[in-house]
Amino acid sequence: MKQNLLAKKVIGVALAGALAVSAFTGCGVKEEATASNVIKIAASPTPHAEILEQVKPLLAEKGYDLQVTVFEDYVIPNEVVESGEFDANYFQHVPYLDSFNEEKGTHLVDAGQIHYEPFGIYAGTKTDLAELADGDIIAVPNDTTNEARALLLLQDNGIIKLADGVGLTATVKDIVENPYNIELKELEAAQIARVVPEVSYVVLNGNYAIEAGYIVSKDALAYEKSNSTAAKTYVNIIAVKEGNENNEGIKALVEILKSDDIKKYINEKYEGAVIPFE
Numbered sequence: 270m271k272q273n274l275l276a277k278k279v280i281g282v283a284l285a286g287a288l289a290v291s292a293f294t295g296c297g298v299k300e301e302a303t304a305s306n307v308i309k310i311a312a313s314p315t316p317h318a319e320i321l322e323q324v325k326p327l328l329a330e331k332g333y334d335l336q337v338t339v340f341e342d343y344v345i346p347n348e349v350v351e352s353g354e355f356d357a358n359y360f361q362h363v364p365y366l367d368s369f370n371e372e373k374g375t376h377l378v379d380a381g382q383i384h385y386e387p388f389g390i391y392a393g394t395k396t397d398l399a400e401l402a403d404g405d406i407i408a409v410p411n412d413t414t415n416e417a418r419a420l421l422l423l424q425d426n427g428i429i430k431l432a433d434g435v436g437l438t439a440t441v442k443d444i445v446e447n448p449y450n451i452e453l454k455e456l457e458a459a460q461i462a463r464v465v466p467e468v469s470y471v472v473l474n475g476n477y478a479i480e481a482g483y484i485v486s487k488d489a490l491a492y493e494k495s496n497s498t499a500a501k502t503y504v505n506i507i508a509v510k511e512g513n514e515n516n517e518g519i520k521a522l523v524e525i526l527k528s529d530d531i532k533k534y535i536n537e538k539y540e541g542a543v544i545p546f547e
Contacts, residue, residue, distance in 0.1 A: 306333045308518045310507075311346035313360035314339045315479045316386070316535070316543045317505070320526070321359065323534050327525045333518050341459060343412065344369075350510055351375040357519060359383070360476075362503040364414040364437060380514040381507040381523030382546045384535060385500050386475020388415075388422050389489030393468040398426060398490050403450050405469035411455035416440065418499050419472040426491045437502060479542050486541035504546045 308328070312318040321337045328335045338355070340346045346358040347369050361369075363379055370377055390398065395405070407428075409419040417439040423429050430446035431439050441453055454468055461471050462481035470490070478485055485492050493500045507523055509516070525531060532545040 306518060307336060308333055308357065308522060309336045309338070309355045310522075311338050311340050311349055311355045311358040311360070313346075313476050314341070315476050316384075316539060317359045317476065319538070320384075320531065320535065320543075323531060324522065324525050327528070327530065328522060331521050331525075333521055335522065343458065347373070347375060347377060347508070350377060350508060353510065356513065356516070357507050357509045357522070359505070359507050361508060362414070362505055364502060365412065366506070366508055368413050376511040377508045378511045378514055379506045380509045380519050381526065382504040383506060383523075383526045384543050384545050385504045386478075386543050387485050387489075387493040387500060387541075388418050388475065388503075389473055389478055389483070389485045389492035390422060390426065391465070391471050391473055391478065391483060391489055393465050393470045395469045396490075398428075398470075401428065401449055401451075401469070404452065405449060406452045406454050406467075408454040408456055408461045408464050408468045408471040410458040410461065410472070410474065412458060413440075414503075415458055415474060416455065418493075418503060420444070421499055422472060422491065422493060425497075437499070475542055479539065484540050484542055500544075 310321065312321055318337050318339045321335065325335045340360070343361065343365070346360050349355040350358050357380065366377055366379065369375060393408070395401070407423070410416050414437070417437050420429065420431060420439045420441070420443070424431050428449065428451060429444050432443045432445050435443045441455070454464065456464065458474050458477060461473055462477055465471055473481070473483070475485065483489070507519065507526065509519055513519060535543050535545050
């Protein structure tokens with residue numbers, strides 16, 4: 270028994286040492302880390318981590334070990350890349366990244382544009398937008414960029430009207446017409462699907478819609494079209510700390526994510542809920 274415990278301790282120490290050697294350090298990548306070819310990436314569970322699982326064997330053929338860690342929120346993945354604990358993340362679009370950098374003083378940059386996920390309006394207690402009535406409640410994301418996107422989608426469907434020119438900076442304060450007197454329930458994006466039984470409608474980010482079992486092309490009552498300004502603006506990216514965007518491992522990762530093999534997987538798996546960026 271003592272020998273087994275000793276062996277486990279030795280193995281644990283060896284693994285800890287290996288991980289310490291393999292970790293990248295953001296802008297200043299250590300030589301021993303480069304030699305190990307380990308890429309640590311933080312990702313949202315769906316679709317990002319699922320897509321990265323398909324990338325792993327293709328990246329391994331190029332000599333890289335892709336290690337994916339799943340995060341449920343939109344803050345920690347940026348913090349761990351900024352700190353150098355992780356080499357990259359895959360969960361966000363550029364407007365969110367820019368907003369995060371401005372608010373938090375971080376130094377994250379776009380290393381590659383991969384896909385976009387159409388926002389959709391989904392049924393809550395009501396199953397058709399034609400049922401919209403005075404005082405209905407609609408749940409929307411509460412972070413700056415995603416709330417603007419939700420508001421634009423509501424405007425496109427005649428539910429509200431925003432002040433002229435606000436575009437992607439829109440907030441609830443920019444609503445100038447609200448003919449149905451709807452109440453907007455502002456929630457963290459990850460929480461919205463949980464209130465479906467409590468509100469009239471919900472506006473969901475693409476990844477959270479997938480997690481909730483929705484297919485945007487089949488289940489959404491309305492959704493962003495592929496040629497819309499929002500769809501083109503909110504492309505999901507690989508984000509890294511400034512100075513690491515030209516790392517060979519990161520470039521190899523982006524190249525495979527944009528490959529025909531991964532595009533085929535995305536199109537077949539998500540049926541329009543996730544669309545490769547060209």
